[in-house]
Each structure stands twice: as C-alpha cells, then as structure tokens.
Amino acid sequence: MGQRDLEAALPAGADPRQHAHVLARVHEAAVAGRELPTRPRPVISASWERMRRLGVDPDGVPTAPVLTFEQLEGRRRASGLAEALPTLRGGLTSLAEQAAHIMVIVDAGGHVLWRDGSAAVSRRADRVGFVEGADWQEEAVGTNAIGTTLVTRRAMQVYSAEHYVRAQHFWTCAAAPLHDPRDGRLLGVVDLSGPASTVHASTLALVDAVTRLAETQLRTTHLTELERLRGFAVPVLAKVGGPAVVADEHGWVAAASGLAPVDRIALPSGLAPGRAWLPAYGSVAVEPVPGGWLIRLTEDEVAPLTRVVLDVRSPREPDLTVTSGAGTWTHRLSPRHAEMLYVLASRRDGRSASELSLDLFGDAGRTVTVRAEMSRLRRHFGGILGAKPYRFADDVEVLVRRPDNAEAVLPHSLAPAIRG
The missing domain is CATH 3.30.450.40 (GAF domain)
Structure with missing residues (x-):
C-alpha cells in the first residue's frame, strides 16, 4: 500500500x-x-x-x-x-x-x-x-x-x-x-x-x-481464498484448450492459459453466464465455477466501440459505461480513476504525465503516481484509452453526465482541473 x-x-x-x-x-x-x-x-x-x-x-x-x-x-x-x-x-x-x-x-x-x-x-x-x-x-x-x-x-x-x-x-x-x-x-x-x-x-x-x-x-484473507481457487482453476484450464482465465468474482486472476498474465481484470457489475464483452479481451464466454468465473476468449468478430459514458452524477459512485455492437458494459470507478477520466474526457487532445499531474495535484512533478494509475486504467480498459499522450481513443464517442450543479461534480476531489 x-x-x-x-x-x-x-x-x-x-x-x-x-x-x-x-x-x-x-x-x-x-x-x-x-x-x-x-x-x-x-x-x-x-x-x-x-x-x-x-x-x-x-x-x-x-x-x-x-x-x-x-x-x-x-x-x-x-x-x-x-x-x-x-x-x-x-x-x-x-x-x-x-x-x-x-x-x-x-x-x-x-x-x-x-x-x-x-x-x-x-x-x-x-x-x-x-x-x-x-x-x-x-x-x-x-x-x-x-x-x-x-x-x-x-x-x-x-x-x-x-x-x-x-x-x-x-x-x-x-x-x-x-x-x-x-x-x-x-x-x-x-x-x-x-x-x-x-x-x-x-x-x-x-x-x-x-x-x-x-x-x-x-x-x-482474500489471497488465501484466491489460492484455494487457483488449485481448482489449473486443472480446469488444462481441459479448455484455448485462451482462458479463471478469476474470482472481483476479477482477481487465479490462473490463465494462453494469455498474458495480469493480476486483475475489470468485470462489469451483474456479470452473468453466457456471452459477454470485456474491454480487456473483447468477446468472451463466461461460465460460473465455485468461487468465481471461467472466462474463455471466443473467435467472434469484436464489434467496434461506439460510445463511452462517464457518469459523475452520483457523488459517491461514479461509473463508466461502454457500449459497442457486442453489448453494454458498466464498471464502478474509484475516486482517483473518476478524476483522471473526467480530465481526459474534458481534454480529448490528451494530456502528458506532467500535465495530468498538474491537473490532479497542482504539481507537475508527481508523474510516477500518474503513470502508475494510468497503467492500471489501461489494463482495465484496453482499447478505450491511448498513451503518449494519455487520451480517450480517437474512434470513441465520449459523453459525460454531470449533476445540474457544477460544484457537485466529484465533490470529494480537490484536483485543480475539477475544482477550477
């Protein structure tokens, strides 16, 4: 921590x-x-x-x-x-x-x-x-x-x-x-x-x-539970025969086969068995397993993204909704990630690490923190976000839903780019 x-x-x-x-x-x-x-x-x-x-x-x-x-x-x-x-x-x-x-x-x-x-x-x-x-x-x-x-x-x-x-x-x-x-x-x-x-x-x-x-x-305690799931996941993946991952209900990866290893993938709220779309992988097939999910990559053609909606109307539970031809996906955001995405939605031309540091902290020197958080965001949201500079992808329509009172936008935030 x-x-x-x-x-x-x-x-x-x-x-x-x-x-x-x-x-x-x-x-x-x-x-x-x-x-x-x-x-x-x-x-x-x-x-x-x-x-x-x-x-x-x-x-x-x-x-x-x-x-x-x-x-x-x-x-x-x-x-x-x-x-x-x-x-x-x-x-x-x-x-x-x-x-x-x-x-x-x-x-x-x-x-x-x-x-x-x-x-x-x-x-x-x-x-x-x-x-x-x-x-x-x-x-x-x-x-x-x-x-x-x-x-x-x-x-x-x-x-x-x-x-x-x-x-x-x-x-x-x-x-x-x-x-x-x-x-x-x-x-x-x-x-x-x-x-x-x-x-x-x-x-x-x-x-x-x-x-x-x-x-x-x-x-x-969670790591102990994840290790228990890992013992179940390894033999299951050996039988799948294609790119797949077993993750717990929070998206933490217990084991993967044929995919680059990651610690966690972002799962939408209300994930259900069947076909789904995840920003990290595209089209997937989801099956429940004890303690989590078996997620298999499919060969379905990945539909292009059409819209990203950043909803900051709730003071405590901002979320990001992605809509594509493959369906709709919603993920609740942490306060820091909500701040960063709000700034990027306001600056479609993108921001460098130092510019984003100044936007968030009033200090252009906190680039290590900015890069670490942006790395997490990009692992979660795949093709939605670009780098050099950090930005939403050019082919994505971005809509921000704000509360009626501008002062109520992310009220937890002291970021100059938001409070300004």
Whole structure:
C-alpha cells in the first residue's frame, strides 16, 4: 500500500486553544456571510460550501431517525466490516478508553454501527445524537470527520469550530476510510472522537495506521481464498484448450492459459453466464465455477466501440459505461480513476504525465503516481484509452453526465482541473 495523504487539523506548532479561538471567529463569519478573518483548510472550506448548498442549520440537531435494533443488525451483517472488527478494536479501543475518546465504526452509508471506549465520553456523545444507528453523513449532521471522510475518501481530522454545527464544536475527531482490498470499494470509516481539549496531532496517524492494518488482514484473507481457487482453476484450464482465465468474482486472476498474465481484470457489475464483452479481451464466454468465473476468449468478430459514458452524477459512485455492437458494459470507478477520466474526457487532445499531474495535484512533478494509475486504467480498459499522450481513443464517442450543479461534480476531489 502506498502512502496516504492525511488531513491533520492543527498546523505544526499551533497552540490548540488559540487555534480553536481562531476557528470560532472564522466559523461565525462564514455562517453570517461576512468576510473571513482567515481561510479555513481547503477541505473544510469545500465542506462548508456543501453545507450552505444543502441548507444545513449550524444550530441544528440530528433529525434523521436512528436505526432500530433489527435495522442496525442488518447493516452490520451487510457492511463487510465485521471481519475487520477484532483488528480495529484491538488497536484502538483500549487507547480510546485511556485517552478519553470513543472509537466509532461507520458503514459506507454513514450509519454508526459500533461504538466503544470511554463511558464518560459516550454519555457526552449521546447528548449530540452520536449513537449506534445514527446517520453521521455530512448532509445529516454537517461537516465532521466521519461524514467528510465519506465524501473526500481521505483520512482527516476535524477540530472544534471546523465542525459546521455548533453543538459539535466541543469535539475533536480523526477518521480514516476503510476499503475492501478486493475491489477498492469503500466499506466504511473508522473514527476516534473525544473532547476538543484532547486533540493531538498523532491521533489521525494512529487511526489511519490501524485502519490500514485491518485492510492488510482483509487482503491476506482474500489471497488465501484466491489460492484455494487457483488449485481448482489449473486443472480446469488444462481441459479448455484455448485462451482462458479463471478469476474470482472481483476479477482477481487465479490462473490463465494462453494469455498474458495480469493480476486483475475489470468485470462489469451483474456479470452473468453466457456471452459477454470485456474491454480487456473483447468477446468472451463466461461460465460460473465455485468461487468465481471461467472466462474463455471466443473467435467472434469484436464489434467496434461506439460510445463511452462517464457518469459523475452520483457523488459517491461514479461509473463508466461502454457500449459497442457486442453489448453494454458498466464498471464502478474509484475516486482517483473518476478524476483522471473526467480530465481526459474534458481534454480529448490528451494530456502528458506532467500535465495530468498538474491537473490532479497542482504539481507537475508527481508523474510516477500518474503513470502508475494510468497503467492500471489501461489494463482495465484496453482499447478505450491511448498513451503518449494519455487520451480517450480517437474512434470513441465520449459523453459525460454531470449533476445540474457544477460544484457537485466529484465533490470529494480537490484536483485543480475539477475544482477550477
């Protein structure tokens, strides 16, 4: 796993109490529509702007109903987080109790699934509706580490008056996203919260490290499952007699025959037995096997691509749909890949690695990251994308579906080419 950016709340060397006073003045000016005495962090400024557009009341209280016990248990089972729970509790619960914090685990939909830690802090959390079963998305409770991490997909800390709702100004929170290592899907958010007076710069790094450890253990479990599938796949491929691959349901390749080896292929959502079309291979025949799919290349003539639709109307689940004479294929995109494809769709003449680095990071020097991500995209999407410069293929029609409000395009993104 590569290094992740951490959005810490306290500037280096800042006095927490003095910084809280500055934030309070900034917050008062912001909600009153006056000129700000200083600018909040860009990620906080962007979140406050979302709160104004949504009409969130800075003096409000949570109004969304808390889940019933049956609903809560159902979301716990469906979350995919239960397997990570022992690691998260082992790494954070005792620390939370000692440091006057609570550990909170939230699913991808923003609902609090588990809460552990200091009993005294838990009672304070009860008073602001920060309870198991509560909806802690931005639109429900304003800017906060959990809800804003769900939008930005970045580990971040929110301190004192950075919270949009005044009732939360007495809190400091540090949260990190937890992803499914099999498909990159966001499973939820892990958070440590406590009184604002307990703020510490290292809290965010700790939460992020424990969350990454949980992701590593989930990945280890997946590799064990993939190895089990490999033992089944090798004899099956020996009988096929043509180019074929056996992959698990997430596209991770257990074994291949007659094809260049790759770690993973992009599979559409709702893949079913029968004929299909994959950007990496063209026309294929798909058969279910225990734990995955047998995918055989066919000799059907590959129909030319006609249209690519990049749909960014959903703030959290952008996707790419490819239509050809062989059918339609849809793939959900990671936030980073959605950013890159959005830029390329806007610049059909293409972008060099340094130009794309400037578009995404405001820094032309991060070309190693750009090349690595573009390599992943091109492995997934075969003939759709070209290189030197990076671009959509010339014979592909590209359509971008955007939300009505331009500010709502990929709201997680701080990329200059998108926010500009």
